[in-house]
Amino acid sequence: MASVNKVILIGHLGKDPEVRHLEGGNSVANFTMATNEYYKDKQGNRVERTEWHTVAAWRGLAELAEKYLRKGQQVYVEGRIRTRQYQDKDNQTRYVTEIIAEEISLLSNRPATDSAQPVVAAETPTTFRQEPELDQLPF
Amino acid sequence: MASVNKVILIGHLGKDPEVRHLEGGNSVANFTMATNEYYKDKQGNRVERTEWHTVAAWRGLAELAEKYLRKGQQVYVEGRIRTRQYQDKDNQTRYVTEIIAEEISLLSNRPATDSAQPVVAAETPTTFRQEPELDQLPF
Amino acid sequence: MASVNKVILIGHLGKDPEVRHLEGGNSVANFTMATNEYYKDKQGNRVERTEWHTVAAWRGLAELAEKYLRKGQQVYVEGRIRTRQYQDKDNQTRYVTEIIAEEISLLSNRPATDSAQPVVAAETPTTFRQEPELDQLPF
Amino acid sequence: MASVNKVILIGHLGKDPEVRHLEGGNSVANFTMATNEYYKDKQGNRVERTEWHTVAAWRGLAELAEKYLRKGQQVYVEGRIRTRQYQDKDNQTRYVTEIIAEEISLLSNRPATDSAQPVVAAETPTTFRQEPELDQLPF
DNA sequence: TTTT
DNA sequence: TTTT
Numbered sequence: 299m300a301s302v303n304k305v306i307l308i309g310h311l312g313k314d315p316e317v318r319h320l321e322g323g324n325s326v327a328n329f330t331m332a333t334n335e336y337y338k339d340k341q342g343n344r345v346e347r348t349e350w351h352t353v354a355a356w357r358g359l360a361e362l363a364e365k366y367l368r369k370g371q372q373v374y375v376e377g378r379i380r381t382r383q384y385q386d387k388d389n390q391t392r393y394v395t396e397i398i399a400e401e402i403s404l405l406s407n408r409p410a411t412d413s414a415q416p417v418v419a420a421e422t423p424t425t426f427r428q429e430p431e432l433d434q435l436p437f
Numbered sequence: 438m439a440s441v442n443k444v445i446l447i448g449h450l451g452k453d454p455e456v457r458h459l460e461g462g463n464s465v466a467n468f469t470m471a472t473n474e475y476y477k478d479k480q481g482n483r484v485e486r487t488e489w490h491t492v493a494a495w496r497g498l499a500e501l502a503e504k505y506l507r508k509g510q511q512v513y514v515e516g517r518i519r520t521r522q523y524q525d526k527d528n529q530t531r532y533v534t535e536i537i538a539e540e541i542s543l544l545s546n547r548p549a550t551d552s553a554q555p556v557v558a559a560e561t562p563t564t565f566r567q568e569p570e571l572d573q574l575p576f
Numbered sequence: 577m578a579s580v581n582k583v584i585l586i587g588h589l590g591k592d593p594e595v596r597h598l599e600g601g602n603s604v605a606n607f608t609m610a611t612n613e614y615y616k617d618k619q620g621n622r623v624e625r626t627e628w629h630t631v632a633a634w635r636g637l638a639e640l641a642e643k644y645l646r647k648g649q650q651v652y653v654e655g656r657i658r659t660r661q662y663q664d665k666d667n668q669t670r671y672v673t674e675i676i677a678e679e680i681s682l683l684s685n686r687p688a689t690d691s692a693q694p695v696v697a698a699e700t701p702t703t704f705r706q707e708p709e710l711d712q713l714p715f
Numbered sequence: 716m717a718s719v720n721k722v723i724l725i726g727h728l729g730k731d732p733e734v735r736h737l738e739g740g741n742s743v744a745n746f747t748m749a750t751n752e753y754y755k756d757k758q759g760n761r762v763e764r765t766e767w768h769t770v771a772a773w774r775g776l777a778e779l780a781e782k783y784l785r786k787g788q789q790v791y792v793e794g795r796i797r798t799r800q801y802q803d804k805d806n807q808t809r810y811v812t813e814i815i816a817e818e819i820s821l822l823s824n825r826p827a828t829d830s831a832q833p834v835v836a837a838e839t840p841t842t843f844r845q846e847p848e849l850d851q852l853p854f
Numbered sequence: 855t856t857t858t
Numbered sequence: 859t860t861t862t
Binding site for chain 3: 517519
């Protein structure tokens with residue numbers, strides 16, 4: 299029977315997306331997002347913990363991410379968890395967990411202070427969805 | 438800026454889907470789903486409350502709902518809330534709130550006792566997504 | 577077996593919360609939230625549709641809503657769908673669907689232009705959860 | 716402003732939960748869950764990919780997980796992503812990503828074939844929530 | 855590396 | 859009745 303693997307994040311981009319164009323014609327944009335948790339320590343002091351998420355946007359979403367996302371923006375990301383394994387330089391198996399984005403929405407328009415111009419014009423679309431891939435079609 | 442309107446339901450179908458074919462070529466399947474809440478009343482007794490949800494699946498999803506969903510099945514539905522208004526027979530404005538399905542997954546294969554044959558063959562797809570409509574494309 | 581009834585909304589408040597104090601000591605805050613959908617009509621024009629959601633926050637969340645939420649703010653609301661029935665003035669049964677809030681987060685600090693002072697100080701908490709009720713405890 | 720870090724999984728347990736009792740009185744249950752994706756490869760063949768998720772349930776949820784969860788059961792898990800770093804035996808920094816469970820619901824009652832008796836009696840609660848911790852209280 |  |  300079916301399963302569900304869904305992630306919903308709201309946070310700020312830690313850096314501008316980095317886009318790579320792969321052999322075979324695919325492209326992927328990677329960026330990081332911060333979410334914050336707060337708790338009180340044993341002395342009752344407010345403590346903040348930042349969780350950093352690595353997001354990967356493929357194909358059409360990669361291009362939209364490259365065009366519209368900038369460091370510091372507040373975004374909503376919906377996607378799924380994927381853990382890849384690879385061999386490190388010592389030939390040991392390592393794992394990296396990423397969020398594969400399926401939908402990205404802009405929640406704020408404010409770019410990072412070191413980004414020059416306003417990112418998004420007023421009439422710009424603010425929700426982007428991954429076009430359905432073969433692997434999302436019923437079969 | 439963007440907004441989000443998302444519903445996630447897991448429950449059992451209250452009846453087989455009813456499909457209507459609209460003028461203009463569109464079709465829509467309607468069914469109901471029950472979710473349950475439990476609480477303790479003031480005497481400490483366990484009380485169960487059933488919430489009934491009306492789900493509408495359009496176009497391609499309507500056909501899949503008609504084909505694969507049966508009363509009693511446990512399903513996962515992801516969608517959005519939509520409230521429509523209409524005039525009742527006394528010409529008063531009334532409102533009805535529905536869940537517009539965007540994804541439906543089968544979590545159990547058990548049909549209602551009054552449904553004759555097994556609903557889903559082993560090799561049947563168990564997750565269905567609405568094909569993207571014009572209103573889901575970035576523009 | 578268990579069921580799930582979950583709603584996630586991101587949108588702007590249509591009005592300040594209205595708080596009622598019920599006999600029995602309970603309080604409830606009601607407010608509306610807008611979410612927007614876009615689609616292209618048959619002529620290819622961009623059309624916007626606004627969906628209005630009625631949110632109810634009970635007890636502790638009611639007080640936090642009253643204190644921190646204002647018309648125009650962008651908020652994240654997580655909750656569940658509840659449809660109540662009541663008798664209208666002609667003694668006919670009517671239904672109203674609400675979102676019972678379980679978590680509310682402030683995504684923007686900007687109050688409506690007609691709200692006088694800044695709503696939230698820098699050090700203000702920005703995520704509020706409903707304290708667990710009897711009906712949320714395992715039993 | 717606030718952020719959101721939410722994960723929703725539906726899948727089957729890969730093994731019985733393993734519970735550790737930590738110094739300081741805390742306990743944690745770890746288990747794995749599988750979710751499946753399907754896609755068609757370039758030859759048009761149906762391919763299945765299994766994603767394995769590591770779930771950690773703390774304190775009260777750990778005890779409930781130990782008592783009610785078994786290999787093979789279908790569960791709904793709601794939680795948040797957490798990546799921890801640690802030093803491996805070669806003193807290199809490594810990362811591991813887990814889902815910290817906040818709610819667990821039983822969707823099926825079927826234990827793994829190698830588990831002896833039925834896991835859950837008919838009247839057993841089937842939804843478990845983490846009791847709110849200090850770090851979940853508004854402050 | 856974000857944000858308040 | 860919100861927002862861009």
